[in-house]
Amino acid sequence: MREVIVYESMFGTTEELARAVAEGLGAADVVPVDTAPHDLAGHDLLVVGAPTHVHGLSRPATRKAAAEQTPEGTRTHEPGMREWLATFQILPPGLDTAVFETRLAKPRWLTGSAARAVAKVLRRLGHAPVVPPASFFVETAGSKTRLVEGERARARAWGASLAAARRTRPGRA
Incomplete structure (x- = not known):
């Protein structure tokens, strides 16, 4: 099996969770969106991880604002997840998909959801996620964003x- 986790991460929390999900899967390539493949032939699982920005997927303006919040800059760069997903007209047959997001630990109606946006794109491409999208929570402490305690273990699970x-x-060995 060839599995790939493509993530977008501004401050490192989505990247950290992508690596935890890979541990839980047992094996997977973990790739930042700015170097992600544009041809998924030969893969049988695509997991997409993205941070929630302004109620959905990041945009160039929200990525720029995130970059201005930290002197180190962001972990991933252009293109963002929204733009990477837009490059696909079709995904390989038999490709399973799954989605997770990072967002503030508040009700979804307040934060919005990057995962819902990604799942919608994947469904349009004919590959609905095989499990419900997962939300993992972050909190802010001053200018820093960090995972809520226990979220890394929850991502591995x-x-x-x-x-x-x-x-x-059905149809899997």
């Missing part, structure tokens, strides 16, 4: 549950 769900799908 979500990755393991994704692997189990794929094994039990």
Whole structure:
């Protein structure tokens, strides 16, 4: 099996969770969106991880604002997840997909959801996520963003549950 996790991360939390999901899956390539492949032939799982910005996927303006918040700059650069996903007209047949997001630990109606936006794009491309999108929570402390305690372990468990769900799908060995 060839599995890839493509993530967008401004401050490192989505990247950290992508690596935890990979641990839970057992094996997966973990790739930042700015170097992600544009041809997914040969892959059988695409996991997309993105931060929620202004109620959805980041845009150039929100990425610029994030970059201005930290002297180190952001972890990923252009293109963002929205633009990377827009490059696809079709995804390979038989490709399973899954989605996770990072967002503030508040009700979704207040924060919005990058995961819902990604899942919608994947459904339009004919590849609905095989498990419900997952939300992992971050908090801010001054100018720093960090994972809420326990979220890394929860991401690892979500990755393991994704692997189990794929094994039990009809037509899978």
